[in-house]
Amino acid sequence: MPYRSGAEVITDILGGRIDYYFSPLALALPLIHEGKVRALLVSTPRRAPELPDVPTPREAGLQNAESAIWFGVFVPGRTPRDIVEKFHAAGVKVLAEPAMQDNLAKLGVEALPMKPAEMDDLVRRETAANMGVIKAAGIKP
Numbered sequence: 001m002p003y004r005s006g007a008e009v010i011t012d013i014l015g016g017r018i019d020y021y022f023s024p025l026a027l028a029l030p031l032i033h034e035g036k037v038r039a040l041l042v043s044t045p046r047r048a049p050e051l052p053d054v055p056t057p058r059e060a061g062l063q064n065a066e067s068a069i070w071f072g073v074f075v076p077g078r079t080p081r082d083i084v085e086k087f088h089a090a091g092v093k094v095l096a097e098p099a100m101q102d103n104l105a106k107l108g109v110e111a112l113p114m115k116p117a118e119m120d121d122l123v124r125r126e127t128a129a130n131m132g133v134i135k136a137a138g139i140k141p
């Protein structure tokens with residue numbers, strides 16, 4: 001069943017219409033703490049600090065099943081590199097602020113700023129790794 005948002009999926013989980021969902025931690029964390037849903041595992045190679053008793057895929061007996069959810073900021077491809085670098089520096093500065101760190105931690109999000117070239121490499125690797133799914137879904141660039 002296609003969903004337009006994580007909130008729609010959570011509604012169906014709580015209503016018993018679907019059995020499980022791979023949710024971003026920020027969306028599920030409040031429901032986990034309230035006991036409305038149960039976390040079976042995290043999708044990352046190491047345990048989430050907010051859920052220290054929830055195993056990783058490897059700890060649960062699943063090999064090569066890690067999958068991190070990441071967020072990035074993108075600009076048009078022809079943006080001059082000096083503007084990209086200034087934008088990047090401003091973003092890194094904001095992410096380092098204690099108030100931002102506290103807000104992200106409450107959401108179960110860990111800021112891992114990358115240099116623009118590192119982000120380019122990540123997008124290339126993720127696209128290549130997911131090409132089978134992309135083709136099967138008929139997604140076109």
